[in-house]
Amino acid sequence: MHWQDFITIDPEVCHGKACFKGTRILVSVVLDNLGAGLSPEEILRSYPSLPPQAIQAALQYAADLDRERLVPLPA
Secondary structure (H helix, E strand, O other): OOHHHOEEOOOOOHHHOOEEOOOOOEHHHHHHHHHOOOOHHHHHHHOOOOOOHHHHHHHHHHHHHHHHOOOOOOO
């Protein structure tokens, strides 16, 4: 699976933030929910327009971002 099949970045949609194709659901919302401890099933119940593969796509997208960007940690 490629995250690009599920996620889009369009300056005309959600101010250019990454969201799931055909929706205005931000990828960051799904990642925040996962980080808060919600299960994929709970997230999909909250956002029924998302396909089950959206969770995996969000994780792959985040992993790709992490490989490309260094975030300094406080000393």
